[in-house]
Amino acid sequence: MKTLYIYIVSIVFLLGFLLVWLKTDSTQAKDAISQEKAIFAGGCFWCMEKPFEELDGVISVTSGYTGGTGKNPNYNNYAEGGHLEAIEIVYDPRKITYEKLLDVFWRQINPTDPGGQFVDRGKEYSSAIFYLNEEQKLLAEKSKQALAEKKIFSKPIITPIIPASTFYKAEEYHQDYYQENPIRYGYYRNGSGRDQFLDEIWRDSGSKKDLGDLKSRLTPLQYHVTREDGTENPFDNEYWDNKQPGIYVDIVSGEPLFSSLDKYDSGTGWPSFTKPLVPENIVEKEDRTLFMVRTEVRSKEADSHLGHVFDDGPPPTGLRYCMNSAALRFVPVEDLEKEGYGEFLKLFNK
Numbered sequence: 001m002k003t004l005y006i007y008i009v010s011i012v013f014l015l016g017f018l019l020v021w022l023k024t025d026s027t028q029a030k031d032a033i034s035q036e037k038a039i040f041a042g043g044c045f046w047c048m049e050k051p052f053e054e055l056d057g058v059i060s061v062t063s064g065y066t067g068g069t070g071k072n073p074n075y076n077n078y079a080e081g082g083h084l085e086a087i088e089i090v091y092d093p094r095k096i097t098y099e100k101l102l103d104v105f106w107r108q109i110n111p112t113d114p115g116g117q118f119v120d121r122g123k124e125y126s127s128a129i130f131y132l133n134e135e136q137k138l139l140a141e142k143s144k145q146a147l148a149e150k151k152i153f154s155k156p157i158i159t160p161i162i163p164a165s166t167f168y169k170a171e172e173y174h175q176d177y178y179q180e181n182p183i184r185y186g187y188y189r190n191g192s193g194r195d196q197f198l199d200e201i202w203r204d205s206g207s208k209k210d211l212g213d214l215k216s217r218l219t220p221l222q223y224h225v226t227r228e229d230g231t232e233n234p235f236d237n238e239y240w241d242n243k244q245p246g247i248y249v250d251i252v253s254g255e256p257l258f259s260s261l262d263k264y265d266s267g268t269g270w271p272s273f274t275k276p277l278v279p280e281n282i283v284e285k286e287d288r289t290l291f292m293v294r295t296e297v298r299s300k301e302a303d304s305h306l307g308h309v310f311d312d313g314p315p316p317t318g319l320r321y322c323m324n325s326a327a328l329r330f331v332p333v334e335d336l337e338k339e340g341y342g343e344f345l346k347l348f349n350k
Contacts, residue, residue: 036093038101039130039164041086042109043117046177048087057096062088063170079124088167097343102143112155119192130164225326226304234269237325246332253302255281273321274313
């Protein structure tokens with residue numbers, strides 16, 4: 001009897017162990033399936049790592065060499081084989097889309113320069129998108145065309161979209177260089193001219209450039225709010241009581257800013273949100289006007305004045321992003337795909 005009891009207990013233990021193993025193996029397989037890669041070249045790979053590593057959904061960013069014919073290149077000979085400095089991004093498509101990675105990529109480079117990127121000259125510092133499948137190719141071409149149509153750059157966009165080849169990992173001392181050597185990286189980055197160029201291009205893309213055109217396509221109130229830091233009347237604006245599902249984008253640039261899922265009635269008479277839809281598109285600045293200290297909220301691409309953020313909001317953030325309707329345009333859920341915001345549909349289909 002005792003032997004039978006021990007036998008039964010052993011069987012139960014083994015079955016339990018097998019179930020745990022299968023569950024763990026299934027979870028690991030699911031996570032592996034949910035990992036995808038993207039490869040971009042944008043000049044110095046030191047400068048390309050940081051913007052992507054800060055994105056939610058990016059698992060890893062590796063510096064390396066690709067695009068050439070030489071095998072197993074190193075830092076001393078990669079250019080001889082025609083390789084470019086590049087980064088390989090591993091990301092979770094459940095958390096971040098390839099379209100978002102493309103948007104971040106364009107904001108790191110000068111896509112009109114055939115001779116390199118900023119202070120680094122030579123083919124090895126050229127920009128490029130290396131697609132790994134047909135879907136990435138189509139999305140990259142679409143994003144390149146959309147960028148060209150915005151007419152942000154005065155010269156043609158020449159960044160090539162080409163099939164990915166073998167990606168060779170660079171030496172360990174190149175990995176996470178901005179973290180491992182912050183002082184040297186800071187000096188290099190500041191002296192490269194990259195930030196100065198990008199700040200001017202993207203700041204001017206929707207603000208200081210073509211203000212005459214903005215005056216013609218915005219209403220007087222929209223222009224006053226976004227360009228002259230004005231404020232509209234409470235309870236007498238377009239979206240303060242809007243309850244439709246959808247997203248709110250910048251009236252000037254169209255960059256996505258807030259979602260109806262985070263909108264609530266603050267009782268102030270202005271549209272209020274607990275958090276931004278895309279935090280990277282929001283810039284917060286100290287505002288000392290009207291004899292008080294407040295935190296102003298502006299859009300990153302267009303530099304539009306949107307409103308202010310306060311710390312008297314509801315859970316889960318405790319914040320109140322109090323916005324001007326005149327600075328926003330509402331895109332209902334049914335129009336998201338048609339207007340190029342299809343990546344946000346999944347938020348409303350849960």
